[in-house]
Amino acid sequence: MFWLCLTLGIVVLSTANADHPFWIQEIEELSDVSYDVVSRNTQRVYRLPENVVPLRYDIYIDLYFAERPGRPFSFDGSEFIIIQAREENVTNVILHSNVDQINSISLLSENGQPVPLDLFEPFNLEPQYHFLRINLQQALDLDRNYTLRIHYTSTMNDGPMKRGLWKGWYIDDQGVERIYAGTHFQPYNARQAFPCWDEPSFKAIFKLHLSKPSSYFATFSNTGIESSDALPNNRTRDNFLETPIMSSYLVTFLVSESFQVIASNTSFTPPVRIIGRSNAAGLGDHALDLTVKMTEYFNEYFNIPYNTLHPNLLNDHISSPDWASAATENWGMVSYRELYMIIDPRETIMSVEHYAATLVSHELAHKWFGNLITCFWWSNTWINEGFASYFGYMAAHQMFPRYDLHEHFNTRYVHNSLSFDSGQSTVPLNHEVNTPAQVTGHFGTISYSKGAAFLKMIEDMITPETFRKACQYFLLDNPYQATDQYDLYDAFARAVKEDNTLSEYSNFNFTDYYRIWVNEAGYPLLTVEVDYENGGITLTQERFFLSSSATATGQIYPIPITYATESRPDFTNLKPSYMLTTQSTVLPKEAADEWVIFNLQQHGHYRVNYDRKTWNLISQALLDDPESIHYLNRAQIVNDVFALMRSEKLTYNFGFHILKFLSNETNYHVWNPAISGYTWLRNRLRHVPESQAIFDSYILGYMDRVIDVLGYDPDLNESVTTTLTRQEIMHFACNLGHEACIQNSRNKFVEMRVNGAWVDPRIRRHVYIAGVRQGGQQDFEFLLNRFRNSNFANDQLEMLRGLGATRDPQLLTRYLELTLEKSVRSHDKATSFNYALLGNQENAYTVLQFVKNRISEIREAYVQDAPPNPVHTVLNNLASYLDEAGLVEYEEWLRSTQSNTAQFNSAISAINSARNAIQWGRDNADMILAAARGGAATFMLSSFLLTATTLFALLIQ
Numbered sequence: 001m002f003w004l005c006l007t008l009g010i011v012v013l014s015t016a017n018a019d020h021p022f023w024i025q026e027i028e029e030l031s032d033v034s035y036d037v038v039s040r041n042t043q044r045v046y047r048l049p050e051n052v053v054p055l056r057y058d059i060y061i062d063l064y065f066a067e068r069p070g071r072p073f074s075f076d077g078s079e080f081i082i083i084q085a086r087e088e089n090v091t092n093v094i095l096h097s098n099v100d101q102i103n104s105i106s107l108l109s110e111n112g113q114p115v116p117l118d119l120f121e122p123f124n125l126e127p128q129y130h131f132l133r134i135n136l137q138q139a140l141d142l143d144r145n146y147t148l149r150i151h152y153t154s155t156m157n158d159g160p161m162k163r164g165l166w167k168g169w170y171i172d173d174q175g176v177e178r179i180y181a182g183t184h185f186q187p188y189n190a191r192q193a194f195p196c197w198d199e200p201s202f203k204a205i206f207k208l209h210l211s212k213p214s215s216y217f218a219t220f221s222n223t224g225i226e227s228s229d230a231l232p233n234n235r236t237r238d239n240f241l242e243t244p245i246m247s248s249y250l251v252t253f254l255v256s257e258s259f260q261v262i263a264s265n266t267s268f269t270p271p272v273r274i275i276g277r278s279n280a281a282g283l284g285d286h287a288l289d290l291t292v293k294m295t296e297y298f299n300e301y302f303n304i305p306y307n308t309l310h311p312n313l314l315n316d317h318i319s320s321p322d323w324a325s326a327a328t329e330n331w332g333m334v335s336y337r338e339l340y341m342i343i344d345p346r347e348t349i350m351s352v353e354h355y356a357a358t359l360v361s362h363e364l365a366h367k368w369f370g371n372l373i374t375c376f377w378w379s380n381t382w383i384n385e386g387f388a389s390y391f392g393y394m395a396a397h398q399m400f401p402r403y404d405l406h407e408h409f410n411t412r413y414v415h416n417s418l419s420f421d422s423g424q425s426t427v428p429l430n431h432e433v434n435t436p437a438q439v440t441g442h443f444g445t446i447s448y449s450k451g452a453a454f455l456k457m458i459e460d461m462i463t464p465e466t467f468r469k470a471c472q473y474f475l476l477d478n479p480y481q482a483t484d485q486y487d488l489y490d491a492f493a494r495a496v497k498e499d500n501t502l503s504e505y506s507n508f509n510f511t512d513y514y515r516i517w518v519n520e521a522g523y524p525l526l527t528v529e530v531d532y533e534n535g536g537i538t539l540t541q542e543r544f545f546l547s548s549s550a551t552a553t554g555q556i557y558p559i560p561i562t563y564a565t566e567s568r569p570d571f572t573n574l575k576p577s578y579m580l581t582t583q584s585t586v587l588p589k590e591a592a593d594e595w596v597i598f599n600l601q602q603h604g605h606y607r608v609n610y611d612r613k614t615w616n617l618i619s620q621a622l623l624d625d626p627e628s629i630h631y632l633n634r635a636q637i638v639n640d641v642f643a644l645m646r647s648e649k650l651t652y653n654f655g656f657h658i659l660k661f662l663s664n665e666t667n668y669h670v671w672n673p674a675i676s677g678y679t680w681l682r683n684r685l686r687h688v689p690e691s692q693a694i695f696d697s698y699i700l701g702y703m704d705r706v707i708d709v710l711g712y713d714p715d716l717n718e719s720v721t722t723t724l725t726r727q728e729i730m731h732f733a734c735n736l737g738h739e740a741c742i743q744n745s746r747n748k749f750v751e752m753r754v755n756g757a758w759v760d761p762r763i764r765r766h767v768y769i770a771g772v773r774q775g776g777q778q779d780f781e782f783l784l785n786r787f788r789n790s791n792f793a794n795d796q797l798e799m800l801r802g803l804g805a806t807r808d809p810q811l812l813t814r815y816l817e818l819t820l821e822k823s824v825r826s827h828d829k830a831t832s833f834n835y836a837l838l839g840n841q842e843n844a845y846t847v848l849q850f851v852k853n854r855i856s857e858i859r860e861a862y863v864q865d866a867p868p869n870p871v872h873t874v875l876n877n878l879a880s881y882l883d884e885a886g887l888v889e890y891e892e893w894l895r896s897t898q899s900n901t902a903q904f905n906s907a908i909s910a911i912n913s914a915r916n917a918i919q920w921g922r923d924n925a926d927m928i929l930a931a932a933r934g935g936a937a938t939f940m941l942s943s944f945l946l947t948a949t950t951l952f953a954l955l956i957q
Helices: 002-007 040-046 287-303 350-365 377-399 403-420 437-439 446-463 464-477 483-500 510-520 614-624 631-646 652-664 668-684 689-708 720-736 739-755 761-773 777-789 791-802 810-820 826-839 843-862 870-879 884-897 904-935 941-956
Strands: 050-065 075-084 093-098 101-108 125-128 129-135 144-156 164-171 177-184 205-213 218-221 224-233 235-240 253-254 262-267 272-276 315-319 333-335 373-375 481-483 524-532 535-542 559-561 563-565 579-582 584-587 597-599 605-609
Touching: 002 791, 050 093, 101 125, 101 129, 101 761, 144 333, 164 377, 205 253, 224 403, 253 333, 262 287, 272 464, 287 315, 287 350, 287 377, 287 464, 287 810, 315 403, 333 350, 350 403, 350 446, 350 631, 350 720, 373 377, 377 403, 377 446, 377 483, 403 446, 403 605, 403 631, 403 668, 446 464, 446 510, 446 559, 464 483, 481 483, 483 510, 524 559, 524 614, 579 584, 579 791, 614 652, 631 652, 631 668, 652 668, 652 689, 652 904, 668 689, 668 720, 668 904, 689 720, 689 904, 720 739, 739 761, 739 777, 761 791, 777 791, 777 810, 791 826, 810 826, 826 843, 826 870, 843 870, 843 884, 870 884, 884 904
Parallel strands: 050 205, 272 315, 315 333, 373 481, 524 605
Antiparallel strands: 050 075, 075 144, 093 129, 101 144, 125 129, 164 177, 177 253, 205 235, 218 253, 224 235, 262 272, 524 535, 535 584, 559 579, 563 597
């Protein structure tokens, strides 16, 4: 019956997940992320001893490309490291090394005399820990300089996914493919390019000397070139100026044949430069505007101008065709994925342009928070990343108000953190990590999103002026140093004490506030009960878990309390009126039948639940006068209600009763969490297609007004937020089967293919998808050819999304084969694979066959041993889209052929999670539909979906 309905084209089976416009991660993770939690005592062996420290590196790297047939794309290295012993009786010097081969090692004393090494084993390697252990015959003298000489050889990684020193490719302005070398060392990959003390606390001065074929004249690094030497065999060595004292992960360089400055502002010292491939000339002006204005902002905000940080530092920004992450903050030379640097309003989708502003601000903030001061160890990653994330939105808003970034902070960071941090296995901001996998795992939601949200709470509490002073104290007290949470606390405590900005909160201890939020996992649920007869509001807190079966912890969080009432609807005073430091309290309030809203503009990192009468008053206000409640609090209500329903704090019937105001809602910030919440439920109905079709019709009923208000075509001068709203709404509506959205999008695609009509990039996402999904081979070939000839990485990614939406199994297999090719860059491969799953529900079986037939090629092309574990990701995601028959086939294949692979256990776990989701959907489908039907203020089944549900009912009789 199911396949008959598909053949008839009746039941719409959309697999669209909540599309966050900023992060390309649309596949829902079905289970909590688990951390490899181990004790410091058992895993401290991964950390270097602190008995020897480096002071200065002179590093000579000779890069060879295709010109050395015996060892193509390799490098030879020689380094001279000045070191000191900081403890007595040191007879072993231990540092990191992850290069192919150590050829020789020697150690010289201060007067140039050799220090004898052990005759039988002068050095040894411990690959598990990436340790290079140098064994001495006698102890080092305390605090005396020694020079460590190391000669080694190694190979460039193929692409950026493994980080370290790698080779990438680009097409130059003559249409010729060129190979270039780049580096990506954060967090522990400098050791792949040169042996070093590869932990952030071991700061030193670095001086690079790079040799390469003379045709590779375009060479860039943290600092400028001091001199160049002509070498035999048509080679050149560039000698760079020394860096400031800094951590090894901040060292970087790029060596190419034709990269060039594509935009610059020479009024700064040093000049602000955008550097990219030669055929991107003229396309860097937008990125230049971002970097110039954000440099100006941070110069003034921190009162430590960039040009005072060190005289040799550059202010370069590299647009890299290949990059494993969005960007990395190397001091003097930030590298970005080209996706975010080459911005053209006629070619770039607005969500990419929007995120680019925050990304540039984030990376420039790192020049002070991360580079000038650095977290002592990756357990404190949030100090680097939380501040950079906070400034990425709040600082960029000051210079680019048209993006409304201060308001998008909620959907980008607060909602993301609240979702992730509600699991039972989540960890605190300050979390012990030691192994490389643990370190990589801590570069995630907690460090970025929760870190930023925590800082925003502090700013509101102590005032923006005191927050700024604390930032300045932190930087001025710890320049060129490794810092920890206590150094940061000292800066905040000093500023708070001087400004007396917490004096109104009696019995409040800032030390406890900071300690708990930094060192305890999770966040609170604030339950509000209003006494409408006698007056007063009772507040009670508990740690919030998304799982209804989780055991209560008794954890008490200091909660900044802000609220508005119907009679006093002030949503703008964000300084807390009260600090809740106990499990419960009673706030005074006159007895009156009026709504109350807590957590103004959702600036606090907590959720709120209300007694039933208060929820009903809020619900009625949202229907009668929605503008009486601030749109960020309307968004908060949506975000909280979906979470409260999932945790069984609210019934679905009552939750959908509260959410029925969405039928009149048009605001981006409100619809963003609504789409996420609806999508979670749709995914659980994925394998109950008749129920999902009915549920979709209810959602589309809610969406009628917002679709009508937005229209299908952008206005010339509409706001950025309006554009983002249309992008998300139309993408979601088309995926749900909205006939007018699909037809409008399909018509635009055909006009583009047949007549060469230009499609506004602000609507290209759903146009590309609908064009291919509703089309055939001609449409697929057209978009594929357009992809191959595009000069814009951001548009190429949207075209991949569109190509992945084909319904034709043969075309889908061709698309998946494309992800194995070079033309889909390694950093886009897993994302592109996911697009095939997102495109249509029925695609999952074709994807399964592709995985079974091509798994070895997938592992190689996707770079299975890269730190993000891309092959784990795609195999896990596949499970969540298969029906039971598909899961049986998938599991049988895994157990019979893949039991000894690195991905086996996680894939089996994903299958179990998928089965749980399927069962939940089947068990709760009727309840969800009844709740959605009861909450629908108005809804109209489209004729398409009405036919679908009617025929389905007939077919199953």
